[in-house]
Amino acid sequence: MLTDYKKAYLILADGTVFEGKSFGAEGSVIGEIVFTTAMVGYQETLTDPSYCGQIVTQTFPLIGNYGVNSEDYESGGSVVSGYIVREYCEEPSNFRCEDNIDSFLKKYGIIGLYDIDTRRLTRIIRESGVMNGMITNDPGFDKDKCLEKIRAYTVGNVVPKVSVKTAEEYKAESAKYRVALIDYGYKHNIRRELLKRGCDVKVFPHDVRPDEIKEYRPDGIMLSNGPGDPADNIISIATLRALIPEQIPTFGICLGHQLLALANGAKTVKMKYGHRGGNQPVTDLELDRTFITSQNHGYAVVADSIPEAAGKLSHINANDKTCEGVRYTNAPAFTVQFHPEACGGPHDTAYLFDEFIELMEKERSGK
């Protein structure tokens, strides 16, 4: 590692250039640069489909300490555009470790950059907001040409890229409920949490039609997390709008939360640099309790845009007071911006899955 490395560069849309070293795949890639403050769970981060189209920076400087393994995937692979760390661990140590992070990135063709001052990069993003950038191995890059391309880049509508193409079914042991999970790029632990609680899970593609859902006769609908600008998902929003009158218990997470809000007429907004990490405090307004949550989002539902007839704010971020959850009154539905399924991050809000089960039980016995 001391002498055997190739140089790599990070070019930011504002013209700043960082010189570092290359790991993972080689080449050039453009993406939206975001940072996560999580200190553990990098494998979950790398396999979280919500990061599609983004170059992920870890603020914690030592990454890869415990390697990677085949159990901690949150999706089939990794779709991040690029990966930036201060230092990666060549010789990880953990009983489940199967490989190091360098090989992992190579396996999925992800271009990585290490040995830069990630705190300096984070401070730039914090001050200027999320910014596009390019990682390249080419020392002779033409900065102006690169900047042109960097500035032209948008993440775009990437949900189709990460969603399943056809429905998949998962059976729970002694199932009590059937849950339709609409996949906008779901993290597998959402499925695991449901299966664990006795739910058969059928994963539907993001563009599923309402009657396909109805045909499955689910006890509940789970709206998953996913990448990109929620407003780009016109078909998904229309589907959700059509499902509201069906009064099926619904639980939404992250992008799912934003899409149901949009379907109900609320607005979403792009945040300056979003919330990404495992330490965000969220206050449950009904319980008057604050929980530490796992988060990964760059857009938020505008709190006062939720139509009164549709529902009300149920959770807020204790730091910046942004909307973190909605409880609907026009349907048996609740959604949260954060990730109760954790992985990575704290499991303190896993109780929301129990609430979802209770909601399904209540609706079923009510009928």
Add this chain to the structure above:
Amino acid sequence: MPLRSDIKKVLVIGSGPIVIGQAAEFDYAGAQACRALKQEGLEVVLVNSNPATIMTDKHMADHIYIEPLTLDCVKRIIKIEKPDSILSTLGGQTGLTLSMQLAESGFLAENNVKLLGAVPETIHKAEDRQAFKDTMEAIGEPVIPSKVVETLEDALDFADNIIGYPVIVRPAFTLGGTGGGIANDRDELHEIATNGLRLSPIHQILVEKCISGWKEIEFEVIRDAKGNVITVCSMENFDPVGVHTGDSIVVAPAVTLADKEYQMLRTAALNIIQALKVEGGCNCQFALNPTTFEYAVIEVNPRVSRSSALASKATGYPIAKVATRIAIGYSLDEIVNQVTGKTYACFEPALDYIVVKFPKWPFDKFVYAKKTLGTQMKATGEIMAIGTSFEAAMMKAVRSIELGLDTMTKPDFEKLTDAEVGQKLYDIDTDRSFCVFEALKRGIDVNTIHDITKIDKWFICKLKNLVDLEKWLADGKLTQEKYDTAKKYCYLDKSIEKISCQLIDECGIKRRHAVYKMVDTCAAEFAAETPYFYSTYDDENEAEEFIKEHSTGRKKVIVFGSGPIRIGQGIEFDYCSVHCVWALKEMGYETVICNNNPETVSTDFDTGDRLYFDPLTFEDVDSLIATEKPDGVVVQFGGQTAIKLTKHLQDIGAHILGTSAESIDAAEDRELFDELLEKCGIPRPKGHTVFTTEEALASANQLGYPVLLRPSYVLGGQNMIIAHCDSDVTEYMQIITSHKLENPVLIDKYLMGTEVEVDAICDGTDFLIPGIMEHIERAGVHSGDSISVYPAQTLTDRVKRVIVAYTERLAKALNVIGLVNIQYVVYNNEVYVIEVNPRSSRTVPYISKVTGVQMVDIATKIMMGHSLKEQGLPTGLYPVGDYVAVKVPVFSFEKLHDVDTQLGPEMKSTGECLGIAHSFEAALFKGLIAAGFKMYDKGGVLFSVRNQDKPEIIEIASRFEQLGFDIYATSGTASTLIRNMIATNFTYRVSEKQEPNIMSLLESGDINYVISTSETGRSPARDSVKMRRKAVERSIACLTSVDTAEALVKCIEMKKSIDDVEMVDITKI
């Protein structure tokens, strides 16, 4: 929830004297607590027997009692002050135990006092072994198979028949694991269990399955009354389970856990604090099987602790302050995070660096003691280092700990053969990390080292990175790339030169200064205002930006702190540093602190205007000066650690405030000092400077025995002895020369007179002596280990006048600007100077508190150009007040096996407490009680003294006899006593192996006090040392000076209880 309306007046219980396992961290926690309470407008009553603390400062609380931390005393103070609440969780184990005893006895209920922080049920569930096990089982948290027993038979039965060996013994309610240990077989269990049962105040021990080799992980968690819970920090021990966490290198955050294990333990920690219903901070320690998800809860402390102080400094999250606010009613989501000003206390800090904590052990002083580490803590202090990599933090740590090292290479390991290094890996001792490093250098592979040590491969691989780097540096020409890489790992320039055997400047290399990054609790996610920095070798200098943005135009001063707490340099120097900062702030200066001790108030980021958490070496200081460009620097309050920087700072052009480098040198250099004394016409005991054993012997015989030997440049009497014969001199010189000391050895005629100590303040023209202190023990016992009395009780007016005159002459001759500490010996009515230290001293805090002369504040003002006259202060000897104060040293002998308890010129105490009263006798009585002496009115006293002490012991023995004590003595002493008509029971010495033997006598419980002196000691093999160790193990007070024994008998003769003496609120002095 806002402040509870039923709280108006709160009693805060401090943690008492510094002992191993309970150190400065509780002054930090207690000071934060007092300030938080006062900010809420509450009336604060404080009790703490430790006068060297900042928390016992007049403006920290409304009523301050420096009184013994005994149940009776605290009850009396409650009766006097009538607080409505007690904060139980900020005063360490001492505070928690006292609170619980007060509650359980019904006293609190009778007096309408509420317990805040942790209620008795919480304390019981966490501290009582069986209740803890039951609680954990009820919430499904696994514990290690174990059994609580109250007899030795049950302990042996459980180990023999149920869990098998090895087993760990943990006594209930003891500090830092006192009395615990790992037993590998039945015999060892017999010994450890017997000891543990006795040391536990409730005679209870836990015998548990030994899980050595598992990872040890800690979580610091906080809960409020609403049930909101957060984890502040995770920590991972370098050493696997088996080494006390206080003795292990610790990193934060935990590094080898994947999210699955991390969240599993985090959730467990939160479940535990919920089940215990703690309102405040709590520390949870786990053992994690490195090859499965199996884990076990090792220990839970429902209070702030050493780990919480470390976690606070490691993250920037002020645990004690938040815990205090929670205790008085606030919830986590109401308390603003001071660091960001934007977020709330209800969040979990995100780190973008790694922290390494390294313990400071006292074994450089206790050469004969075992350096082995186990479940009983032995470190007296610690340092913390922050880096962007483990390697960088480790390099900073190793030079912060003041072992004379600047890399992981330990010179004496270099001399070992490969086989010896391989063998040494099996030793679990204080040198283990250095041994691993040496093994890697010898090419022993990572797996082999891991198999032997069970240290996680992650740590070993990181150390290997350092080995590889050093090999690369040593291989061929030093290049800029090599240099830059080494700097990134925080190597010093001088280390790079040493390793590469090349000079940086000759290689055409551009040298680099460090730049600084901010500790902001949030990994830069939010803009923060924390003035808390650490060095790295990146390009961006956040400190420089910060200084620019916050430019005040005020003059700027850097105060250098005192590093890790060790014997001889303790919390008192932190007191002085902090006071200096406060005084400077008050005068309108911008103040900057640089220190590396995570336990202290000085490293609280809001003590000064900026805090730099970094090592205190020349090069580290260079970078700081380059960034801060201070108008002046202060070194005289940071003990020897800061003093050592003086000349260098002056050389690089920093303006030393106060006494100059030349004056400091003149006091420490033997020849210069002798010249100075001659010029002033002040006598000192005759002496010489020697280099070899032959010179030493010649000199000793010329001076005549006894003589005092010590290396020049000493700290806390390190390596100092009194030699009575040639063989003592030879033995000593062998030890010294084996340490390859470059400085010469000083040999002085030893005058066995009264030792007197003076702290003075001087402005170059005038001087002020707040008080003259007299030691109860004659010269020969280190001043830090002597009982010290203010004002002096036995000196004649003439002697006092001479002392004042000498002090003036010396202070002026040395051109002292600020503080000076002078030690005198009065022998045959003549005054001799022993030592002059032109800096702050151990006694400054207590003298300041007792006399009301705020020495550090005054000295600081003098350094900034305000003379004593300008400050409106008197000069000369300050008038004596109404109170007598007696400072009594406290030792940690029960934690340090094989250390001889006989006091001598080498300092051994870890802390001190104070007794204050109108009369000397009452003050002495309180001081001794505070130090843990019990006043028995009958029982047995064992005498075994050296020949020279025999005449003096007669009177003391006779007084004990008259009080109704049975007298026991070994042969020589017994015949002296019997000849003098004192009825004495004869006992055999240890080696005489006959009954009645001294060891069985000590075991019998018939002995209450031991008075033991011997010609020479130190070696654990000697009879007298074995006997004194036995006394320590049996918790029998053992006095090793006739003078201390006289003081004790005087107190017993008073036939008083603590109820008969006044309680003094020092704010009213």
